[in-house]
Amino acid sequence: MDRSSLLEPFHTHAADALVAFDFDGTLAPIVEDPDAASPMAGAVSALERLAARVGEVAVVSGRPLDFLERWFPEPSAVTLVGLYGLESRRQGDRADHPSAGVWREVVSDLAERARRHGPDGMDVEPKGLSITLHYRRRPDVEPSVRDWAERAAGATGLSVRSAKMSVELHPPIDEDKGTVLHRLAGFHTGPVLFAGDDVGDVPAFDALGGLAAAGRPVLAIVVDGPEVPSTLRRRADLLVDGPAEVADIVLSLAG
Ligand SMILES: [Mg+2]
Structure with missing residues (x-):
């Protein structure tokens, strides 16, 4: 089926639709410095316009909520879900996952240890309730980063997840982009769209x-x-070229 036929239900049943996007690699091009990532030009305003048309627009990311709010400051009609569901902002209400708060200290201690004692070439990104260990700058250190993460997980009770050119340590809470999407879909009755680009x-x-x-x-x-x-490619109803094409889809849905 071509793109416009695939998108048709999101026009005809717009008011009941859920439209959700990953952030990095989907709305924003992947860049060397994760802190410098930014959405495609025009994408943010198009998402806000789209949120006025459809049941709900959500950005569901492994990033902390604070980071996502840089692009969608209040007042915003866009739902933000950070840290794979550990933090969210929906209809102006910010909330932590109920079991997550107790892990903040464990994570912050571990971030300190990772900076001091982690393998050379590993970049440490503390995210409040979780921590990302990057090897993007030094792909050769992947095995030592994975090994370090596994040992840290064993010592702290955090659990390990693979992400793009990185390993993440999360509180052992049964929450991911799947449980998030299921929950958000439950608020609506119409079609559901999700766009993403990586193992998370x-x-x-x-x-x-x-x-x-x-x-x-x-x-x-x-x-x-x-x-x-x-x-992941095999899961696609629609395979798109990059964040520019995603932005183009958002624009066409926003009308
Ligand atoms: Mg991504």
């Missing part, structure tokens, strides 16, 4: 599969790139 998005694509099996119209958009795993 797999649970969201699984959730779309579950919704589709239950008879819900869904659209899985995979943003292609050199680092996109083939397992």
Whole structure:
């Protein structure tokens, strides 16, 4: 099916639709310095316009909520979900996941240890309730970063997740982009769209599969790139070239 036919349900059933996007690699091009990532020009205002048209627009990311709010400061109609569901802002209400708060101190201690004693070439990004260990700058240190993360997880009770050119340590809470998407979908009755580009998005694509099996119209958009795993590409109803094409889709949905 072509792009406009795939997007059609989001025009005809706009008021009941949920439209959700990953941030990095989907709305924002991947850049060397994670702090410098920024959405494609025009994407933020188009998402705000789209939020006025559809049931809900959400950005669901592994980034902390604070980071996402740089682009969507209040007042904003866009739902923000940070740290894979550990933090969110919906209809102006900010909330932590109820079991997450106790892990802030564990995570901050570990960030300090990672900076002092982690492998050379590993970049440490503390995110409040979770921590990301990057090897993007030095892909050769991936094995030692993974090994360090596994040992840290064993010592702290945090759990390890793979992400793009990085490893993340999270509180052991059963929350990911899939549970987030399921919950948000429950607030609406119409079609559900999710766009993402990396392994952290797999649970969201699984959730779309579950919704589709239950008879819900869904659209899985995979943003292609050199680092996109083939397992993810196979999930795509629509494979797009990069964040520029995602922005173009947002613009066309926003009308
Ligand atoms: Mg991404």
